[in-house]
Amino acid sequence: MSAAAARRLAAPAIAALTLLAGAPAAGGSERVLARAAAAAAPPGQLAPAARVEVPGGGLIHRYRQRAGGLAVFGAEVVVADPPEAPPVLVADTTAPDVEPPSADAAISRARAIESARAATGSESLRAAARARLGVDPGTGSLAWQVSLPSARPLGDFLVLVDGRSGETIETRDLLWRATAKATLFDPNPVVAQGSYSGLLDAKDRDSTLLTNLRVPVSLPRITSAKGCLVGVYAHAKLGKRAKSLCRPSLDFTGIERSNERFEALMAYFHIDRTRVYVDSLGLSESLRSKPQKVRVNAIPEDNSFYSPMTRTMTLGAGGVDDGEDADVIVHEYGHSLQDQAVQGFGRSLGAGSMAEGFGDYLAAAMSALVTGGDERFDPCIFDWDSVSYSGSGCGRRADRSLTRKRAERRCLRAIHCIGEAWSGALYELRGSLGSDPQGRSVMDRVVLESHFMLGKRSGFGDGARALIAADQLLYAGAHVPVLEAEMIERKFCRQSGC
Ligand SMILES: [Ca+2]
Ligand SMILES: [Ca+2]
Ligand SMILES: [Ca+2]
Ligand SMILES: [Zn+2]
Structure with a gap:
C-alpha cells in the first residue's frame, strides 16, 4: 500500500473501530478490537461477522475483511477472549494491501461460471453453480468466486475468475474422499463360480466355498471423516434402526457374508459403481447430487423396495x-x-411394467x-x-421373447411379469445395437436418456417413442429403424409405426 493510500484509509479505519467499540454486541470489547487491529488488514476493513459464547464464560469473535463493500475471499480474523486472560489473536488470513476495487465493468455472473466450467472441463453438474463477486486476496483485484459441484469430472471445484478479463486465477477441488477396501460378491456367488453347484444359503452361514467366491474390491469416494459408509453416491446403513457402519481404518476386508455389515458394503459398492457407469454415458441431465440412501x-x-417418498432403498x-x-x-x-429422471414415475400399468423391466x-447390463x-x-x-x-435358478429373466399382448394375457396385471416383455425388448436391442465409437453401449445410453422425456403415467407407446427420440437426439437417429422394428414386433407400437 502506498503512503497516500494508507493515509486515505486511516480516517475511516479509526471511525470503524470507534463504531465497533460503541457496539460491543456485534464487535466485541475494546480489548478485543485492539487485538483484532493487530491483524494484517487495516482495522477499517474488518467487519464483525460472529460472536460466539463458549461454555465457561469466554467469547470467540470473528471478523471478515471487506473492501469497498466487497468481501475479500477467505480473509478473516478470529480473536479468542477468555474470561480471565487477555484476548488472543488466533487466526489471521487477511491481506494488508487491498485497495477497494470498483465493481463497475465486471464481467457477468454467467460468463464467470462459463469460464470456470471451461477451466475445469466440467461437462455436467450435480447441483447448480454459484458465483459471488468480491476481491482476490492475492492480487487485490476484482474477482468472481465460482462454486461448481461438478459431476463429470467429479469434484467440488472452487474457481477464482478475474472479474474483468474472465481469466482463471486459481482452481481448487474441495471434495473430501477416501477409498475403503472390502471383499465382496461381484455380482453374486453363482456368477463368480459359473454354476450353482454346492451353493446354499444355509441360513446365512459362512462356508469355505462362499467365502472364497468373494473378490477384493475398492469402495471409492467415501466422504465420511470417521470412515462410515457415506460417500458421494451412496449412504449405507444397517437394520431397522438404520445404524451407521464405520471403521476409521477403512479396511473392511475381513467381513464375511454371515456378518450383517456385509450387505451394507455390497450396497455401497454396487450403487456407487452403477452411478459412475451411468454418469460415464454422457446424458443430457445430471442426476441427484445427494448420495443414495440404502x-x-x-x-x-x-x-426389497425403493420409496419415491423418502427416496430410500x-x-x-x-x-x-x-x-x-x-x-x-441394481434393480x-x-x-x-x-x-430421478421423472419424479413419481410408474403411476400406470404400462409405466409400472416399464419400471420393473x-x-x-x-x-443385466x-x-x-x-x-x-x-x-x-x-x-x-437374481441368480x-x-x-x-x-x-429355474432365476427370479426373472431379461431375455424372454414375450410380446406385450402375450405378457398381458399371461400376467394378470402383475407389473414384474409384464415387465419381462419390456426388459426382453431392451436387452435384445442392447445386443443388436452394440457399442458406439466411444465404446459406450448404445442401448444403455438411449434408454437412460429416454427417461428424461417421460411423464409419471406414461405408457408403453410413450416409452417406445422416447427411445426413438433419444436415439434421434444422441445418434442422429442412426438406430431408429432397428428400435422401431423391435417395438412393433413386441406390440408396444402399432404395425403402422410408433
Ligand atoms: Ca448375509
Ligand atoms: Ca432374499
Ligand atoms: Ca444375473
Ligand atoms: Zn422393482
Missing part, C-alpha cells in the same frame, strides 16, 4: 439376504434412477460389465437370491 437387512421379508433379509446379490441392489437402484435390464457378456447369467435376474425360492 438400509440393508432392514426388514425380515424376502423383499430398503433391502430385506428373507431367504438369501437381498444385499448379497448385486442383481437385487432397486434402477427405480431410483427413473425417479428397466430395473431388470439394468441389473451391470452384470455384463463384469462378465464381459454371459448369456447364461447376465439375463438371469443367487433366488436359490431359496426358484426352481
